[in-house]
Amino acid sequence: MPADVVDPSSEDADRRTRLLAGAAVTIGALSGVVNPLAERFADAGHELYLVGGSVRDAILGRLSSDLDFTTDARPETVQELLRGWADNQWDTGIAFGTVSAAKDGQQVEITTYRADAYDRVSRNPEVIYGSSLHDDLARRDFTVNAMAVRVGEHSELVDPFNGVDDLLAGVLDTPQTPQESFADDPLRMLRAARFVAQLGFAPADRVRAAMTDMAGEITRITAERVRVELDKLLLGEHPAEGLDLLVETGLADHVLPELPAMRLEIDEHHQHKDVYAHSLTVLQQAIDLEQADPDHESPDLVLRWAALLHDIGKPATRKHEGGGGVSFHHHEVVGAKMTRKRLRALRHSNQMVNDVAQLVFLHLRFHGYGRGEWTDSAVRRYVTDAGPLLTRLHKLVRADSTTRNKRRAAMLQATYDDLERRIARIAEEEDLARVRPDLDGNAIMELLGVPAGPVVGRAWSFLKELRLERGPLPREEAEQALLTWAREQGVLGSD
Template sequence: MEMVPDTSNLDPIVLELGQLFADAGYELSLVGGPVRDLYLGRISPDLDFTTNATPDEILSVGKKWADSHWEMGRAFGTIGFRKRNHNLDVLLIEVTTYRAEAYDPESRKPEVAFGASLEDDLQRRDFSVNAMALRLPSLELVDPYGGAVDLAAGLLRTPGTPQQSFSDDPLRMMRAARFASQLGFDVHPDVRAAMTDMAERISIISAERVRDELVKLICGAHPRAGIDILVETGLAELVLPEVPALQLETDEHHRHKDVYQHSLQVLEQAAQLESGPDGPVPGPDFVLRFAALMHDVGKPKTRRFEPGGAVSFRHHDLAGAKLTAKRMKALRFDNDSIKAVSRLVELHMRFYGYGEAGWSDSAVRRYVTDAGPLLERLHLLTRSDVTTRNQRKADRLSFAYDDLEARIASLAEREELDSIRPDLDGQAIMAMLNLSPGPVVGRAYKYMLEQRMEQGPLDAAAAEAALRQWWSQQPESVPAPEAGEDAAVQEY
């Protein structure tokens, strides 16, 4: 089936800028992802252009036209502009001089050389579906590498040989997996073979660039496909080794499920449970999805074959949380993301005690408090972790979690579960016990928090009585002199 780009979706600003460059005597073409998305009926948030103008000439043409500009990419031939369109939406525009770039085998930074033509520029791009351009303002399609045909086939190929493409920029191997996730495309066998042969080349790419591609992959519409490609080509061994390690050897009696396939299914199910923009966990949510992928990475380290023939993975949740945090640090994730994902991994088994024995109100409060702002994500992760084919077991776990959520809602109506605090704060504790700030106040606060967890909210009198009872048993407690007793005698 032949596909054609739907240029009716183009913002008039695109043609306006094209005419501006033509009037100045320069070529300008819309290129790459925005052109691909016209075929797919999508609107790109950013607009990428290429031109025969130099960076200085680009700036000269666009500076007065744009609302603002930036030059951070000047060394790579790129000048950026911001421009409000007729709907007052802010468009981000990047205009880049025709170029070719390649990596030195030992360098993480590309060597940039400006190219002579649009066709030369398109040849250096990652995949044929991104190597199409629309000349402006004529809207002539330039597609020398069959990108439209590949789009129709849902196939990722490189404009030149994949070996040359991946040698020029090894990150393109990660992009292949990312586009498979985002677009649902297959990777051409030649491209897949080159990725497998050249996987080691990814080691010259900075952790930050690898991280950014991984985030886009995880947040794609088909993350399972993207992860599978990373694992099958050997790239995951280098960028996310905990995931291929989930492919545990199955013992001859098949006494445990395929942990790798289970994890991919949990990832898929978690993505399906995400809410719309106004829901509790708007999708795509990287924290939830990555926790779903990594939730069992502690199993290879903790697997034990028990004397009776069973297989156990004791404390794999704790081991997995540590492995997840270590990997995310290596990939230069921010601290908040690291803490959130590893905490979800740590907590993902907590519910199963409820399903087996039921919980007191105290245990429910602890569950909510330990999850904190991650509670809604923990709900979805726990529900996603059910992949059994035994429908009765699946229904039983689902009903149990329904009951737990109902318990949480019921307690929340009576108590402020999302911000549990002791009935007495530090100031009140110091005033009642005549203490100065210090570790004793911290111990008292912790005790009162335990009371709040165990008994729920206490009135003022009960809270003070509990505190004084605790204080009477502490070594720092000194009995007050009895009425009429001489203080000096008491001291003696």
């Protein structure tokens, strides 16, 4: 072979060697915690292997502090072996053969070899303990998760389904046929999309085909399980790719039908942005803004859901206008309602539902700002309506600019810069974080001579609206305004 020609297989071999060497170093760094545990199992005549995602992540150089192990020892034996080693242990997963423990800040889960049987009606297996590491690995979801490393003095990699090769190639494949794997547990189809989003991998052709053919099987899975996978997908580094896989295979039709519904037809007479593609772009731009924020600590699930769903109401409100235009009047109102319905169906918390829906509802408000025509009152209302979501709303609105017209894009960003400067200026003069009436409930009752009740609530609302409209008022002016309102409402008689 000529000296200037690189053998691709040689490059792959070198990369494989580097990755495995790196994994050995990563796992070796845990020897102070893991080796004494491995010795306990070996002395008792049992095997202990680091397994699954822990091995995958070690090879990728991203091992977390939570380690998964598998063993031929039964759970009660595992509990005995952990005594004297673990700082504490618990058995919440013991029905599935899993015992958990913590040692020096490291959490471990040790699961007995499994050879489960599935009824293929639910996703809940009949737990059957196995005696073979090979059989245990064969029942796992993907080959990149079907590897094990013997821990202890003589470590070795066990990779019967070529998981390392698939890891190097960035491919998701199954140890069994994907039809068998997904029939056993349809949730694995969502996990495939989640791993695409987290790892940037691509599904093998046979996996994609099986997901498409078996998409309807996902209805066997509970909403709570679906929610967990969708949340993890959105929190990944490549969520758009994972969402694309859900849409292309038809899985989204069952778990997030509003997403494929956003793929609106575009023809030569009604040119407009494809809402689906636009939403994925906004999601990515929101992530970019999130990661550029110096106060950013972790992926923002609320922002990411809001970015994905911000235009969810467009298909229902689309109207073809004269001259080839298209309008989506009040799509933010419809979208907020649809967002609430979908997130509730996924069993999200009330806080999550309210926060995401409010961002969807508010995302268009800025477009009424024009070139700065808002009054200070309108700025106060914008801040008050956003409340603690204001920082997220800033990111969402900025991310929602996907125009290819550089001049227009720059103008929109400059205009929002102006709005943020106005918010900062008014915030310096007033407590925008807590816009409250100039009189509290006790002062209202004393001034009007009324007991606690509906009248006080109405008076409080009036004063808050006045505060938003005019800013902070001297107490005397606020009292006079309240008295005038009370007379007009018949709460006070005329003098």
